[in-house]
Amino acid sequence: MSSEKKQAEMIKEISGVNPLKCMKCGKCSATCPSYNEMDIKPHQFVSYVINEDIESLVNSKSLWKCLSCFACVERCPRDVKPGKLIDAARQVVVRQRSQDYLKADEIPELLDPELPQQLLVSAFRRYRR
Amino acid sequence: MPLENKEFKPKIVAFCCNWCSYAGADLAGSSRLTYPADVKIIRVPCSCRVNPMFILRAFEKGADGVIMCGCHPGDCHYSTGNYYARRRMTLLFSMLDYLGVENGRTRVEWVSAAEGVKFSETMNSFVEKIYSLGENVRLGDLRCKS
């Protein structure tokens, strides 16, 4: 199995998603609050996984722009859960050592004092190595 | 076919439902699609008519393989018969396997009235399997075998 295929399989396994169920209705993209920040749009995540183009997916901005708000998961009529796919893609990256998006010492200066603690905790959960 | 089995002529019973598989067998016939003469077909109205007793009895009397064919799930003439048959046969086959009977001796295959080719292919592969397993010694009345 090529490594791309392996990674696609891994994403499917981690997310528990069957991308073939997608009907291309676009409701995920329609509902996404980070849509404009993303280079690869939520509905495209699904096609990227189907086409096994994981390289592009893991190098995309979208990977770090998705808020994991799961609005797309909630509203997807086909139970495809694009949010879970991107979450899984993120997992594939963070599972490799030193692929962190942020270094620990970069964080303090990025912090907004108004930021709720809870958000920080959830962010760490998502981005930590 | 292995040489040492040259003398071995297996007895194979096929239960076929009247509406799909028996018609599929008819189609195999009218299309002249051959399969070994070891297979003998018994017509039943539906796969759900096949009682595990029939299958065990066949083995008791010396059958070497028993195959049951019915309509594809969802296509049963009686709407739901093959669903019941599927559960019954799954459990029965599992029990036979548990008792140490080679699981290749029993098979269920869904064959529609249009699948003459599938019928003949199924029978060919089943018979081949039975030849490879050889004579049924684990089930059956051993007196019949002498």
Added chain:
Amino acid sequence: MQRIGVFVCHCGSNIAATVDVSKVAEMALMEPGVVHAEDYQYMCSEAGQAKIAAAIQEKGLTGIVVCSCSPRMHETTFRKAAERAGLNPYMVEIANIREHCSWIHKDMEEATKKAVILMRAAVAKVNLNTPLQAGESRVTKRALVIGGGIAGIQTALDIADAGYEVDIVEKTPSIGGRMSQLDKTFPTLDCSACILTPKMVEASAHEKITIYTYSEVEKVSGFVGDFTVDIRKKARSVDMNKCTGCGVCQEKCPSKKAPSEFNRGLNTRSAIYTPFAQAIPNVPVIDREACIKFKTGKCGICSKVCQAGAIDYEQKDEIITEKYGAIVVATGFDTINLEKYDEYAYSQSKDVITSLELERVMNAAGPTHGHLERLSDGKAPKEIVFIQCVGSRCADDRGKPYCSKICCMYTAKHAMLIRDKYPDVNVTVFYIDVRTPGKNFDEFYRRAVEQYGVNYIKGQVGKVIPQPDGKLLVQGSDLLDNRQILKEADMVVLATAIEPNPDVRKIATMLTASIDTNNFLTEAHAKLRPVESPTAGIFLSGVCQGPKDIPETVAQAGAAAVKAIGLLAKDKLMTNPCTAQADILLCNGCSTCENVCPYGAITYEDKEVNDHGIRETRRVAVVNNALCQGCGACTVACPSGAMDLQGFSNRQILAEVDAICR
């Protein structure tokens, strides 16, 4: 002991070329019970049949085996031949030595051996055959149609035109159904009422049709040809014989706050009401929940103003019991509840409406008298967004997994009608796929796009956000342009999925008609028997079987009528004698068989039995031969072997097994 004759057919050279037919006949004589065996060129020919008849008579045969082609080919032929010669037709068995032998084997010795074994199995079976009599049951020449929408009306008219009595039972106060709520119909854009009301009038005037409105089916017993049905005629509080339909009562009724069902709750009606002006019968009903007289005991205005003296506050529900030969289900559909689709803000804004509500808005008799306006403030909308597939094609439990089929077409219709009447209004349709198979359907949709400038966007809407100024912010995606769209709209119309009328579950249970996971009634065969239920005598008309548009519904209604007529035209029903039979001495009364019977043919009764001198009352299985189709599911489910199948009995099949394995 049977006296069996074996007849081996050459089928020209079809059999004889590979099977030594005379050898088969010769071997047959060695089988137990066989007293006669012969082979002949063509057994199915006149001469061949004559040979069988002669042998039956001369040798006093009690059973015959014909070794020939498939029983699917000539079993009936030989059974009839035997019957003509005085033998019970079910004493005939066929050994299929053509399709299952001569045609597939090349080696003569091998094929002959197999043919002999097949002959033996058939002989072994015939040895255990018993004469079977096809039962007869009478047919009541009257049909019941449940549901008075276009499907029910059309079915009733077709059956009545064939000369049979038909009763329509309709739950609401008037027949007409969903179609009466529609404004225009695709693809020709005729006015729905203009084509429906004449049919309603025709049905009510037809001498063979009796209409029970404001009535429900309460109980069904019996079986094909002989159903007994209790119909509850709910108290109307108005004497149908006296009422002249003048309408004064409705005008004077002081209670006018009840939501109008006909207008989908978009406006209100009086407590005494007819659902719509063209209602049939044109006799109002008092809604006792809303009526002041019923709630407080004071009022009685309708009674005072009624010149005919038709108001009857004392009226009670009435149960009518009637017999029917056939029952047609035409219970139709409703739109799904949108509770779980809060992202579309249906519950938050009056300007987010379903397509069926839009029909009422567009209709001259509707809440806005046909003016397109926002229901919140009555302003004319400038920007309308349609959202397709709301709840359809949905894999989770919020919606329905199927395509509702009619939405693409009615949305195109709505879009077109709006653009036609209000050219300054912008119309946008968000769609996943546009599905328009059907005569002149795609042309219709293309006209909406090309001629009327409806803006179709491939992509779903994620959410609708009501704005403080009353506008609706629609956030959708355009998959072809790969962008997210934010659009301000004045009105949003949801193409809401349709589902079978919720009452259908109850009705199906009463009829023992099967129903699928989506509550659509199951047809006897998806392709070949689409308008019949697997339960004999029950027919399906309209959307209760699956989503359909009007032309399809009418076509299916006619088909269901033809099937019902085919049944009613018979004086007696011949029943298949190969049915299950319960041996009441062996029956445990455990209900296992009842649970696997697809036809509801098995019931349990307390019966007096005499079990070797022990007299007692036992709960035992009883098979209704008119309902049983002979699948045999019960025979295997029965642990005690009490249930057996005539014509395919346990012992017969075992005899075949034994003969083959001998």
Added chain:
Amino acid sequence: MQELINRAKELLADGTVARVLGWKAGDLPYNPEPAYFESAEELKDFVYNGFCGANLSKYMIEASKLEGKTMVCLKPCDTYSFNQLIKEHRVDREKAYIVGVGCKGKLDIEKIKKQGIKGIESIQGAEITDDAETLTIQTLYGEKTCAYADAMLERCHVCKGKEHMIFDEQIGESKETKDAERFAEVERIEAMSPEEKFAYFQSELSKCIRCNACRNACPACSCRKCVFDSNKFDSSQKANVDSFEEKMFHIIRAFHVAGRCTDCGECSRVCPQGIPLHLFNRKFIKDIDALYGEYQAGADTDSKAPLTNYTFEDAEPSIVGKRG
């Protein structure tokens, strides 16, 4: 036990029940037998102890036909059978006054004997109220002891739980006795090679003498007439004339109770030859759980039985070969 007897007397006296179905002492200290008691006088013979393994549910089929109610003593595991019989319309709930009796695991005399304890005269510690972890056994050869748990029936080591599924009242405490995996033995056999499996069952089943004790004790095997006694399948009263007969009998028996067997273990308890017959039933239960969803027969009175139910996606029979 005294509490049970007192309650039985009350119920008989106030006419709630016409009779009591329980156990009375047998001719040996370890073989109490099911019995009816119709008066306070008769109740002096009533016993309830660790050897009262018999599942009385089945007796209620006949008791349901009698005049008046019957007080029946049911252990937690017996109540599953009773529910199953209600579901199959074999017993009349109205005719039963169910006393859910406590249970701290039932004893297997064979297990005691296997420890070399012979010539048994009396056994202490088997009383239900007794908290003793040890049985004290007086024998011809002196006093012997044996741990209670070591003498328990196999079925009690895989106990379904101490809750009664159905009862009118409960008397006595029950103890958790589960200390083994229910399907461990089945799994052990499944892991064998076909040759080993065949040899194992061949050796076990060849002991069968077709005494029909399993059939007679089994609450699910309650047919008015067994198929092996009727001529419906040409299978009546066959003796074991060949190696196949007992297989046929036990496979079909297990199949007929599949989805209905509550795993009460009576078949194995009563087998005079010590054949582990429950392994057939438990195999079906395991398959049903795995293929069609967890199902415990007798846990309720209205669920659809696995063999009278289906889904479109059910496993195909070929799964048997694929599971490996």
